[in-house]
Amino acid sequence: MSRGFTVPSAANSWSMHDVQKLQSLVEARTSLREIAKILRRTESSIRNKAALHGISLRGLLCEPRSA
DSSP, X not given: OOOSOOOOOGGGOOOHHHHHHHHHHHHTTOOHHHHHHHHTOOHHXXXXXXXXXXXXXXXXXXXXXXX
16 A cells, blocks of 8 residues: 655666766756656656755756747
């Protein structure tokens, strides 16, 4: 029976190398979509990790979603 929470998987954990790579990609003004592809993570997880580490994503090019 599920209690409404999950235990983080080691396979999906962020290493310090991943966070440093995120920082360098943001500094290089790489788009959010491209960062997600490079790090093999969702755009949402990129936004969450950036916020947690005080990395501003403001001004990054985000490709508009097609309707």
